[in-house]
Amino acid sequence: MSAPKSSTSCKVMLSKHVANVLLEEVQEGLKTLEKPPHLVGFLANNDPAALMYAQWTQKTCEEYGFRYSLREVSRDEIEEAIIAANADADVDGIIVYYPIFNNRQDQYLQQIVDISKDVEGLSHQYIFNMYQNIRYLDPETKRQKCILPCTSLANIKILEYLNIYNTILPYGNRLHGHTICVVNRSEVVGRPLAALLANDGACVYSVDITGIQKFTRGEGLKNRRHEVVDMEGATLKDVAPLCDVVISGVPGDKYKFDTSLLREGAVCINFSSEKNFGPEVKEKASIFVPSIGKVTIVVLLRNLLTLTPTPNNQRLVQNRRMDNVKPAAATERPGTLEANS
Amino acid sequence: MSAPKSSTSCKVMLSKHVANVLLEEVQEGLKTLEKPPHLVGFLANNDPAALMYAQWTQKTCEEYGFRYSLREVSRDEIEEAIIAANADADVDGIIVYYPIFNNRQDQYLQQIVDISKDVEGLSHQYIFNMYQNIRYLDPETKRQKCILPCTSLANIKILEYLNIYNTILPYGNRLHGHTICVVNRSEVVGRPLAALLANDGACVYSVDITGIQKFTRGEGLKNRRHEVVDMEGATLKDVAPLCDVVISGVPGDKYKFDTSLLREGAVCINFSSEKNFGPEVKEKASIFVPSIGKVTIVVLLRNLLTLTPTPNNQRLVQNRRMDNVKPAAATERPGTLEANS
Numbered sequence: 001m002s003a004p005k006s007s008t009s010c011k012v013m014l015s016k017h018v019a020n021v022l023l024e025e026v027q028e029g030l031k032t033l034e035k036p037p038h039l040v041g042f043l044a045n046n047d048p049a050a051l052m053y054a055q056w057t058q059k060t061c062e063e064y065g066f067r068y069s070l071r072e073v074s075r076d077e078i079e080e081a082i083i084a085a086n087a088d089a090d091v092d093g094i095i096v097y098y099p100i101f102n103n104r105q106d107q108y109l110q111q112i113v114d115i116s117k118d119v120e121g122l123s124h125q126y127i128f129n130m131y132q133n134i135r136y137l138d139p140e141t142k143r144q145k146c147i148l149p150c151t152s153l154a155n156i157k158i159l160e161y162l163n164i165y166n167t168i169l170p171y172g173n174r175l176h177g178h179t180i181c182v183v184n185r186s187e188v189v190g191r192p193l194a195a196l197l198a199n200d201g202a203c204v205y206s207v208d209i210t211g212i213q214k215f216t217r218g219e220g221l222k223n224r225r226h227e228v229v230d231m232e233g234a235t236l237k238d239v240a241p242l243c244d245v246v247i248s249g250v251p252g253d254k255y256k257f258d259t260s261l262l263r264e265g266a267v268c269i270n271f272s273s274e275k276n277f278g279p280e281v282k283e284k285a286s287i288f289v290p291s292i293g294k295v296t297i298v299v300l301l302r303n304l305l306t307l308t309p310t311p312n313n314q315r316l317v318q319n320r321r322m323d324n325v326k327p328a329a330a331t332e333r334p335g336t337l338e339a340n341s
Numbered sequence: 342m343s344a345p346k347s348s349t350s351c352k353v354m355l356s357k358h359v360a361n362v363l364l365e366e367v368q369e370g371l372k373t374l375e376k377p378p379h380l381v382g383f384l385a386n387n388d389p390a391a392l393m394y395a396q397w398t399q400k401t402c403e404e405y406g407f408r409y410s411l412r413e414v415s416r417d418e419i420e421e422a423i424i425a426a427n428a429d430a431d432v433d434g435i436i437v438y439y440p441i442f443n444n445r446q447d448q449y450l451q452q453i454v455d456i457s458k459d460v461e462g463l464s465h466q467y468i469f470n471m472y473q474n475i476r477y478l479d480p481e482t483k484r485q486k487c488i489l490p491c492t493s494l495a496n497i498k499i500l501e502y503l504n505i506y507n508t509i510l511p512y513g514n515r516l517h518g519h520t521i522c523v524v525n526r527s528e529v530v531g532r533p534l535a536a537l538l539a540n541d542g543a544c545v546y547s548v549d550i551t552g553i554q555k556f557t558r559g560e561g562l563k564n565r566r567h568e569v570v571d572m573e574g575a576t577l578k579d580v581a582p583l584c585d586v587v588i589s590g591v592p593g594d595k596y597k598f599d600t601s602l603l604r605e606g607a608v609c610i611n612f613s614s615e616k617n618f619g620p621e622v623k624e625k626a627s628i629f630v631p632s633i634g635k636v637t638i639v640v641l642l643r644n645l646l647t648l649t650p651t652p653n654n655q656r657l658v659q660n661r662r663m664d665n666v667k668p669a670a671a672t673e674r675p676g677t678l679e680a681n682s
Contacts, residue, residue, distance in 0.1 A: 009514050009542070009562040166504045169627060173350050176627035177585055177606030201350070201627075203605060219605060220624045221350040244518055244585065264544060264560060265518030283561045286510060286517035286542075 010282035019294040037092040037308040038067040050097040086114040093119035093304040121147035133199040133225035154295040176201035183248040198226035205239040248276035351623035360635040378433040378649040379408040391438040427455040434460035434645040462488035474540040474566035493534040495636040517542035524589040539567035546580040589617035
């Protein structure tokens with residue numbers, strides 16, 4: 001007698017389940033505040049997609065008890081408008097909808113947002129600390145956790161929910177033993193995500209059209225932060241079968257992940273708005289997360305909450321953007337703020 | 342500036358931590374009983390090692406509130422002595438210290454122990470169900486969980502404690518995505534362990550001097566129980582680097598596991614009384630469990646508790662040894678009860 005066949009064993013995990021857990025934490029945090037945190041969104045382009053995203057953020061904020069103000073300004077006014085919001089004690093978080101100038105001036109504007117109100121973690125010091133595996137603005141007292149970019153952090157929160165982070169291991173090493181493929185190496189999501197995962201102990205293959213890079217902390221996690229090695233000539237065929245987690249966020253059909261390369265029982269996460277995995281992924285993956293948008297928005301609220309002063313505290317960080325960057329201690333890789341693709 | 346080096350990141354997990362968690366469960370269970378479960382050990386050889394093991398079991402039983410009686414009998418009396426204990430309502434569990442005849446008569450004796458008192462899970466029906474991935478003696482009502490052999494179950498309890506079993510996945514599939522190397526394929530530990538891990542969803546490479554076998558439930562866990570494939574010509578060098586967990590229990594120095602073959606961040610467990618991993622394993626493993634004896638003994642107590650009738654129930658299983666074995670439904674692989682190495 002042949003063994004009975006069951007239907008697919010893949011667990012399809014909808015991101016709302018992860019979002020709900022985070023929302024509960026956020027709601028608990030809200031209760032400790034005298035008034036709801038106030039997020040201000042700046043719209044200085046005529047992009048209907050940006051407007052839709054702003055309206056969606058507004059709806060979500062209001063649904064969960066946060067305040068949201070959309071401020072539509074011209075390009076010429078945006079810098080002064082951000083500076084005014086930085087100084088306004090009633091503003092807890094600032095989000096700017098890019099592109100505005102669609103050139104390096106946008107990166108300049110990102111540095112105008114005060115670090116104490118930067119809910120997207122785009123300030124240089126946050127990005128620097130992220131790549132350097134420095135988790136607090138004040139590493140000695142550890143009161144001020146660094147803000148991480150929302151989409152990268154959403155992926156991490158999903159991996160935590162899925163128990164890929166192993167809590168039996170010490171904080172900071174909880175991905176040790178995992179090999180993770182990140183398809184996308186943009187400065188906005190893919191490269192930060194690869195760095196964060198490697199800093200947490202994973203061996204990460206970062207895949208992009210320009211080639212494959214390996215991010216690790218070395219054998220036995222002997223290094224304090226990740227190092228990056230170019231894998232000359234390597235292709236997805238070489239690295240995908242090694243990976244127990246595959247995270248993909250690329251546009252268009254031509255980058256659809258080839259399921260035949262997938263390791264049996266791998267965990268697959270799609271963070272693209274397009275479907276980077278075909279339905280056949282369920283025949284092979286142990287867990288499949290088809291989208292992460294609901295988690296990303298809650299992570300934004302969580303970042304906002306982190307930045308909002310509690311009744312007993314002044315705003316923790318104010319204009320300390322560059323205070324404890326020690327350029328002699330480490331060198332940032334070029335390109336961090338170059339692209340916004 | 343080069344990154345600062347930290348000492349080894351390997352977490353050395355002593356089995357007492359796992360044992361303590363299981364002991365708490367066992368102590369809770371004990372509270373529901375009117376009198377402590379009674380384990381009877383039969384010693385019918387002059388092996389000083391067996392006597393020591395019996396005394397250690399006695400000490401552990403008494404320490405944790407169980408009753409233990411050591412009965413020393415001759416070879417000629419052992420069969421009748423077991424039959425008497427089977428019928429004795431004051432005996433809840435029976436353990437026989439082998440070897441006695443040191444031939445197939447020992448396997449005959451294993452089948453004399455009533456299934457309702459078989460704390461070591463050596464009865465054919467338990468072994469059959471284990472290989473067939475049948476978890477209950479009564480699959481419909483699910484009141485009578487099958488007893489699993491102590492050392493194999495100890496390894497599983499350790500993997501659960503270490504979060505290698507992923508509780509986000511459904512019960513029965515929680516090792517999906519893991520690739521596990523088991524070095525040792527004895528009928529007593531290695532082969533049952535490989536089968537149990539594969540039945541739980543892992544891809545298992547079972548390594549022995551006779552070669553390597555792959556135990557899996559197929560792509561997407563499409564099969565209800567594991568299948569075994571001989572890997573002609575494959576060596577440990579081929580399979581070890583694929584494995585995120587390595588479990589070894591072999592005698593002697595010449596089978597010491599070659600750390601250079603180990604996957605970065607693998608979890609390593611030694612269930613041999615000898616050191617199957619050298620100290621250098623800590624340079625590469627994420628978690629290392631140097632021994633499991635403390636867990637094995639608690640698993641024995643746990644099995645005893647499982648078999649002990651509660652105040653409201655009669656002994657659940659009595660002489661039902663072969664009742665629901667359906668030979669037509671599946672064929673046991675030859676050799677299950679052949680070796681006791």
